[in-house]
Amino acid sequence: MSITRPPVQARLLRIAAALILWLAAPCVLADAAGIRLTDDTGREVVLAEPARRVVSLAPHITELLFHVGAGDRIVGTVTFSDHPPEAADLPLVGDGGHIDLESVLALRPDLVVAWHTGNPRRQVARIEALGIPVFRNEPRGIDELAESMVQLSMLTGTDARGRVRAGELRARRDALRSAYAGRAPVRLFYQVWDSPLMTINDEHLIGELIRLCGGRNVFGELPALVPRVSLEAVLAADPEVIAGGGSGEDDHSWVESWRRWDSLTAVRNGNLLFIPPSLIQRHTPRVLDGAAMLCAFLDDARARRPGSGP
Amino acid sequence: MKRPVWILGGLALAGLSSMAFALAVGSVSLSPHGIREVVMGGGDPLHRSLILELRLPRVLAAFATGALLSVAGALMQVLLRNPLADPYILGVSGGAAVGALLTMLAGAGTVLVSGSAFAGALLSTLLVFGLAHGTGSWSPVRLLLTGVVVAAGWGALISFILAVTPSAELPGMLYWLMGDLSHARRPGAAWIVLALVLFLAWPLGRSLNVLARGSLQAAALGVSVRRLEWIVYLMGAVLTATAVTLAGTVGFVGLIVPHMVRLVAGNDQRVVLPASALTGGILLTLADTVARTMIAPQQLPVGVITAMLGVPVFLYLLHRSR
Numbered sequence: 001m002s003i004t005r006p007p008v009q010a011r012l013l014r015i016a017a018a019l020i021l022w023l024a025a026p027c028v029l030a031d032a033a034g035i036r037l038t039d040d041t042g043r044e045v046v047l048a049e050p051a052r053r054v055v056s057l058a059p060h061i062t063e064l065l066f067h068v069g070a071g072d073r074i075v076g077t078v079t080f081s082d083h084p085p086e087a088a089d090l091p092l093v094g095d096g097g098h099i100d101l102e103s104v105l106a107l108r109p110d111l112v113v114a115w116h117t118g119n120p121r122r123q124v125a126r127i128e129a130l131g132i133p134v135f136r137n138e139p140r141g142i143d144e145l146a147e148s149m150v151q152l153s154m155l156t157g158t159d160a161r162g163r164v165r166a167g168e169l170r171a172r173r174d175a176l177r178s179a180y181a182g183r184a185p186v187r188l189f190y191q192v193w194d195s196p197l198m199t200i201n202d203e204h205l206i207g208e209l210i211r212l213c214g215g216r217n218v219f220g221e222l223p224a225l226v227p228r229v230s231l232e233a234v235l236a237a238d239p240e241v242i243a244g245g246g247s248g249e250d251d252h253s254w255v256e257s258w259r260r261w262d263s264l265t266a267v268r269n270g271n272l273l274f275i276p277p278s279l280i281q282r283h284t285p286r287v288l289d290g291a292a293m294l295c296a297f298l299d300d301a302r303a304r305r306p307g308s309g310p
Numbered sequence: 311m312k313r314p315v316w317i318l319g320g321l322a323l324a325g326l327s328s329m330a331f332a333l334a335v336g337s338v339s340l341s342p343h344g345i346r347e348v349v350m351g352g353g354d355p356l357h358r359s360l361i362l363e364l365r366l367p368r369v370l371a372a373f374a375t376g377a378l379l380s381v382a383g384a385l386m387q388v389l390l391r392n393p394l395a396d397p398y399i400l401g402v403s404g405g406a407a408v409g410a411l412l413t414m415l416a417g418a419g420t421v422l423v424s425g426s427a428f429a430g431a432l433l434s435t436l437l438v439f440g441l442a443h444g445t446g447s448w449s450p451v452r453l454l455l456t457g458v459v460v461a462a463g464w465g466a467l468i469s470f471i472l473a474v475t476p477s478a479e480l481p482g483m484l485y486w487l488m489g490d491l492s493h494a495r496r497p498g499a500a501w502i503v504l505a506l507v508l509f510l511a512w513p514l515g516r517s518l519n520v521l522a523r524g525s526l527q528a529a530a531l532g533v534s535v536r537r538l539e540w541i542v543y544l545m546g547a548v549l550t551a552t553a554v555t556l557a558g559t560v561g562f563v564g565l566i567v568p569h570m571v572r573l574v575a576g577n578d579q580r581v582v583l584p585a586s587a588l589t590g591g592i593l594l595t596l597a598d599t600v601a602r603t604m605i606a607p608q609q610l611p612v613g614v615i616t617a618m619l620g621v622p623v624f625l626y627l628l629h630r631s632r
Contacts, residue, residue, distance in 0.1 A: 079608070093607050097481035098492075100607035101364055105356060106338040117478040122420045122493050130359060198477070226477060 037151055040138035041116055047133060050157025051111035055104055057124070058096055058115035060283040061137055061152075062087050065113070067285055068149050068165055070156035076107045083278065083286075099123050105130065111155060113137055139283045141208050142173045148283075165285070172288050176212050180295045183214040184302055189234055189266070190217065191244030192281065194254045196228045206280060209287060213295035215241070235261060241301050242266040243294060245277030271301045314581040317574070321588035325373065328592045332369040332599040333361060337606030371494030372598040372612070373591035374501050375557040376567075380590025381507065382549035383564030384571070384582055388522045389542045390450045396565035397550040400457030400543075404464025405434025406554040411471045411483050420493050423486075424555045431551030434460060439543070450525075453543070489560030489613030491598050503552045507545050508584060514538065515580035522577065562617045563590050566624050573627045593620060 035047040055076040056062040062081040065074055071086060079095040081087045093103040096118045104112065109132055114124045116138040128134045135155060139145040146166035153162020190206055192198045200206045202220035210217050218237040219229060242264070246254050255274045259267055266272060273294065280290030334345055340357055347353030348361050382397035390399070397403070409430025413423045442456040472483060485492075511518075517538055520528040525535045553560070567590040568582060575581050597615040604610060 095608055098485070098609045100337050100602070100609055101492075102337045102360055102602075103607040105360060105364065108356065120482045121417065122423075122482070125419060126493075126495075130363060193477075224476065 035154060037135070037154060039136045039151075040144070040148075041136045043136065045133055045135045045155075047111065047155060051109075051133075051155050053107065053109045053111070054156065055093060055107055055109040055112045056081070057093075057099060057113065057119045058137070059083070059087075060139075061113045061115060062090070063282070063284040063286075064145075064149055064152055065156065068153040068156070069158045069161040070153065073156045075109060076104065083284075099127075101126060101130075104132075111135060113152065113155075139205070140203065141205055142169065142287075145205075145283055145285070145287075146170050149285075169285050169288070173212065176288065176291055176295055180213045180298070181211065183299070185214060185216045186241055186298045186301055187218055187237075187239050188215040188241040188243060188298070189219070189237065189239035191242065191254060192226060194247070194257075197231060197234070198226055198228050200226055205283060205287065209280065209291040209294060212291055213298045215294070215298055235264065238263075238265050240265050240269070241271040241273065241298060243273040243275060243297070245275060245281055249276045249278060269301065269304045271297075271304065273297045314575065314578070314585075317581065318584055318588070321585055321592070325588050325592050325595075328595045329369050329373060332372070332595050333365050335599055335603060336360065336365055337603055367495050367497060368491055368598065368602075369595060371497035371500065371556050372491050372595045374497045374504055375491070375494075375553045375560060376563050376590035376592070376594025377504050377587035378500060378549045378553035378556075378590075379560060379564035379594075380567035380571075380586040381504070381511075381583055382546045382553070383590075384568035384579070384586045385511075385542050385546040385549070386564075387568055388518055388579065389539060389546065390454050391522070391524065392450075392454065393569070394565070395454075397546060397553070398461070398559065398561075398564070399454070400438050400547070401434045401461035401464055402431045402547055402550040403554050403559040404461045404468065405437070406431035406551060407487060407559060408464055408467050408471070409433075410486055410558070411468060411475075414479060414483055414486070415471060415475055417479075420495070423493075427558075428551055428555040431547070431554055434464065435544075435547040435551070450539075485611045486558040488611035489558045489616075490611040491557050492602075492609060494556050497556060500552050500556050503548060504587065507549055508587060511545060511583055512580065514541070515578070515583070518542070518579040519577070522579065557612070560594065560613045560616060562613070562620055563594055566620050567593060570624055570627055573631045 035050065037045050039045055052073055053075045054065065054070070054073045056065060056074055057078055059078070059081045062074060062077045063083050065071055066084050066087060074090055076093045077087065077090045078099070079092060081090065091107065093107070094100040096115065097120065099119065101123065104127060112127050112132050112134045114134055114136050116136040124134055124136070137148055139148045146169045149166045149169070150162045153159050188210055190199055190210065192200055199219045200217070201222045201224065202217055204225055207217050207220055218239050219227060242255065242258050244255050246252060252274045255272045258264065258272055261267055275290050275293055279286050279293070334340065338360060340360065344353060344357045345361065348357050379397050383395070386395040386397060386399060387393060389395070406427040407430070409426035410423050413426045438453070438457050438460050441460070442453040468487070472480065475483060517528070517533045520531050520533050521535065521538060529535050568586050571582050571585045571589055575585050594612065594616060597619050598612045600619070601610040601612045601615045
C-alpha cells in the first residue's frame with residue numbers, strides 16, 4: 001500500500017527541510033559552544049570559545065582577571081598594572097590614556113577588555129574595526145563590580161571561580177553594611193586630587209563605600225561624578241572627617257596639608273585619614289579593604305566627638 | 311632654473327624615502343623580508359594589517375598634514391608680509407578646535423569630530439573674512455588684527471571647554487590640541503586638496519613674487535592686488551582647515567618650513583610652494599615616526615617632536631646663511 005508522491009513535491013519537501021536545517025544550525029551551534037554577553041555599554045560581544053589571549057586596557061581589569069583565575073590568559077596590559085605582583089611582568093601596550101595599536105595587534109589577542117571611560121573611545125573603536133572582539137567594562141558600584149567578575153570569568157572560561165569570587169565580594173560588603181551603615185552619621189569630605197581640588201559624588205563607587213560606613217559625603221549631591229570644588233566650599237562645608245589618597249601609594253602630603261586650616265572640625269578632632277589610592281580608587285575587590293579602613297576610622301571619629309568619650 | 315630642479319628633485323626623493331622609512335619602522339619591528347612580502351602582496355596577515363591598515367594611512371596623513379600646513383604658512387607669510395605669520399594666525403585652528411572639542415565632550419566618534427573641526431575652521435574663516443572686510447578700507451594689518459583677536463576669542467572658548475570637561479576626556483582633547491595623528495585614517499581628501507591648491511597656485515607664482523614685495527609695487531606692476539589677496543587667503547584657509555581636520559593643531563611646521571625653504575632655495579614662490587610642501591611632509595613624517603616609536607608602547611603627540619626636530623635644523627640654516 002504505497003502511495004508514490006509526485007516527484008516535484010518530494011523535491012520541494014527535501015529542499016524545505018534542508019533550508020530549515022541550514023537556518024537553524026548556526027543558532028544551535030552558537031548557543032551550545034559560543035559565549036554571548038552584553039557589555040557595560042549595551043554592546044553585544046560574541047566569542048566562539050573562551051578567550052585565550054586577552055589584552056587588558058586598565059589596571060583594575062588586569063587585577064579582576066587575576067582575581068577570577070584568568071591571569072594566565074592575559075598577554076598584554078597597560079602601565080600601572082601592578083597588582084598582583086605577577087601583573088608587573090606582563091608586556092605593556094601603552095598607558096590607559098593612549099594605546100599603541102601596533103603592540104596590541106602584535107600580541108594577536110582574541111579579546112580586548114577596555115575601560116569605557118578610561119580609554120580613548122576612538123582608539124577602542126579602531127581596535128574593534130581591526131576585527132578584534134572588544135568588551136567594554138565600566139563598573140560603577142560593588143554590585144556591578146561583582147557582575148564584572150562573573151562576566152570576565154565567562155569570557156575566559158573560568159565561570160565557577162568568578163561566581164564564587166562575586167559571592168565573596170557581596171558577602172563582605174553586606175557584613176560591613178550591617179555593622180556600620182546604621183551608626184551615627186559622620187560628615188565626610190573625600191579628596192581624589194589635589195590641584196585642582198577634586199572629590200566624588202554619591203554615584204561614585206567611593207560614595208557607596210562612604211554610605212556603607214555610615215558616612216555622609218558633603219558633596220554627594222553635586223551632579224558631576226568627579227566634581228572639582230573650591231577650597232572655600234570645603235571650608236564652608238566643614239566636614240568632620242577628611243579622607244583621601246595622594247599622588248603615590250605612600251604620599252600623605254595632600255591629607256596633611258589640611259592641618260593649616262585649624263578652624264575645620266576635622267583638623268581640630270584629628271580626623272585626617274590617608275587611604276592608599278590603589279585600595280580605594282581602583283575598581284577591584286580591594287576597595288573593601290579601603291572601606292574597612294574607612295569604617296574603622298569613622299568609628300574612631302565618632303568616639304572622638306566631644307562628650308562621647310569615656 | 312637649474313638649481314630649483316635639483317632642489318625639488320632631491321626633496322621628492324627624500325620624501326619617498328622618508329615615507330618608506332616610516333612604513334618600515336614602528337613599535338613592532340618587522341624584518342626586511344617580512345616587509346618585502348607585504349609589498350609584494352603576500353606575507354603574514356599580522357604584518358599586512360600592521361603595515362597596510364595602521365602605518366600606511368598614518369604615514370600618508372602625516373605627509374599630507376605637513377605639506378598642507380607648510381604651503382598654508384608660505385601663503386600667509388606672503389599675504390601678511392610678516393615673517394611671523396603661520397597657518398593658525400588668522401584663527402582657523404581655534405574655530406576647528408572649538409568644533410572638535412565640543413563633539414569630543416559629547417562623546418562622539420572620529421567622523422563627527424573631524425566633521426565639526428572642519429565646520430569650525432570654515433566658520434572662523436568666514437567670520438574673519440566678514441569682519442575684516444566690513445566697511446572702509448582693507449589692508450593686511452586689518453586682516454591680521456581681526457584674525458588675531460578672533461583667535462583669542464576661540465582660545466577663551468577652548469579654555470572654558472577644558473575647564474568644564476570631566477577628567478577622563480581631557481587626555482584626548484589635549485592630544486588633539488597638541489597635534490596627534492593616531493586617529494587619522496582617510497588622508498585621501500587631504501591629498502586631493504593639496505594637489506588642487508598647488509595646481510591652482512602655480513600660475514599665480516609670478517604675481518605672488520611681486521605681492522611679496524608690497525602691494526603698492528604689485529599694483530604698479532599691474533597685479534590685481536585685492537583679488538589676489540583674497541584668493542591667497544582662501545587657499546590658506548582651506549589648506550589649514552584640511553590639515554587641522556586630519557591631525558588636530560600641529561604647531562611649528564607651518565611657521566618654520568617656509569623660512570627653511572627660503573633660506574636654501576631663494577624667494578621665488580614657484581619654487582617655495584612645492585618645496586615647502588615636500589619639506590613639510592618630510593618633517594612631519596619623520597616627526598610622527600619618532601612620536602610613535604621613541605617611548606613605545608607609549609605614544610607622544612607629533613606636535614612635540616616637530617619642534618624638537620625643527621628648531622635645531624632651522625637655527626643651523628639661519629647661522630649658515632649669514
